[in-house]
Amino acid sequence: MSRPANIPGFVVVPRRRVVERTLSWLVRGRRNVRDHERLPQHSAAHLTWAAITLMTRALTRPATG
Known part of the structure; x- marks a missing residue:
């Protein structure tokens, strides 16, 4: 994703947050912290x-609300 050229200053790139959040979830696995x-x-x-573990936890989590 590239930064918009017409807006000065700091700009939040919308999909970057999703990617960084997903990578942080995967790295939380014990063996993924170090290479x-x-x-x-x-x-x-x-x-x-780690992705399989995250997905199975998300699918088996009880519904809230």
């Missing part, structure tokens, strides 16, 4: 596992 894996496939597998 100690030898192969990129292992890091990708851990990120996939």
Whole structure:
């Protein structure tokens, strides 16, 4: 996402917040905090596992309201 050229000063880019929030949720996983894996496939597998864990928690969370 690029910054709008016609607006001076600080501008919040709308989708950037969503991406940064999602990445922070994935990095919250214990093994994703540091990069100690030898192969990129292992890091990708851990990120996939963290995404699966987040999704299953979201789907099984009781409805509020």
